[in-house]
Amino acid sequence: MRLSAPVFHLKRQAKNLARELGIPLYKALDQIAAREGFTRWSLLAATAPAGLPASELFCRLDPGDLVLIGARPGQGKTLMGLRLAVQAMKAGRRSAFFTLEYTARDVVDRLRAIGVNPTQFDQSFELDHSNAICADYIIERLTLAPNGTLAVIDYLQILDQKRDRPDLTTQVQALRGFARQRGLIIVFISQIDRSYDPSLKPCPDLRDIRLPNPLDLALFDKAVFLSNGAVRFQTINE
Incomplete structure (x- = not known):
């Protein structure tokens, strides 16, 4: 599944969302993941290539x-x-x-x-x-x-x-x-x-x-x- 932006950009969006809504970061991460078609942020993060395999x-x-x-x-x-x-x-x-x-x-x-x-x-x-x-x-x-x-x-x-x-x-x-x-x-x-x-x-x-x-x-x-x-x-x- 193709992401709308690189993972680090999506995480920045989640941090901004957490501040705006006054919610924990992990909840904001999951909201961003849901927008991208994933049930959890951890599943979205799995799509990112590891720096060291x-x-x-x-x-x-x-x-x-x-x-x-x-x-x-x-x-x-x-x-x-x-x-x-x-x-x-x-x-x-x-x-x-x-x-x-x-x-x-x-x-x-x-x-x-x-x-x-x-x-x-x-x-x-x-x-x-x-x-x-x-x-x-x-x-x-x-x-x-x-x-x-x-x-x-x-x-x-x-x-x-x-x-x-x-x-x-x-x-x-x-x-x-x-x-x-x-x-x-x-x-x-x-x-x-x-x-x-x-x-x-x-x-x-x-x-x-x-x-x-x-x-x-x-x-x-x-x-x-x-x-x-x-x-x-x-x-x-x-």
């Missing part, structure tokens, strides 16, 4: 890695996570997507938005949207996962939202140890702090990760940041 990003990931994908809302971080999962399956590996944010239908819609038939990888893709998702739950579900499996967690900041769950640092440390022991790649989708200003730098970085609770970001090995079509890859631990 998922195929190249996937080649930079190694078994045992903990990876962050950080972006503000509507920039395609969930879609990038799914693209990496698809790349893993194309390479003959298994993938899993754990989400506390989306329904199964939402995930299927996003797979279709990036041109993937959800039944194509039916035997290689595990989708889990249980309310019980936390580090212990993920480890239990992936106990038999083969070496090289790529798992996406949507999203980092919500893992310890329930008070009966361990703190975020404890959960990430557990997942780090598990990933290294089993040779898995674990990708965390992450929120970016509202203070990030794209007019000051084209992409956010580790300093912009939203951390409502303490977390040592040195636990992660690599990071991918998205903003207005730009993609920035960073190696944290070499």
Whole structure:
């Protein structure tokens, strides 16, 4: 579907609309997307070419890695996570997507938005949207996962939202140890702090990760940041 303007122009229109109507930016983005024929902004954003393709990003990931994908809302971080999962399956590996944010239908819609038939990888893709998702739950579900499996967690900041769950640092440390022991790649989708200003730098970085609770970001090995079509890859631990 052809857009009436480049994505960055449409996003600027959404910002103006949000100010005019006094509504949150994500609602304005969805209104602009609806005008362009999409049900959600994230589906519209999937039509924009990535600055660094998922195929190249996937080649930079190694078994045992903990990876962050950080972006503000509507920039395609969930879609990038799914693209990496698809790349893993194309390479003959298994993938899993754990989400506390989306329904199964939402995930299927996003797979279709990036041109993937959800039944194509039916035997290689595990989708889990249980309310019980936390580090212990993920480890239990992936106990038999083969070496090289790529798992996406949507999203980092919500893992310890329930008070009966361990703190975020404890959960990430557990997942780090598990990933290294089993040779898995674990990708965390992450929120970016509202203070990030794209007019000051084209992409956010580790300093912009939203951390409502303490977390040592040195636990992660690599990071991918998205903003207005730009993609920035960073190696944290070499």
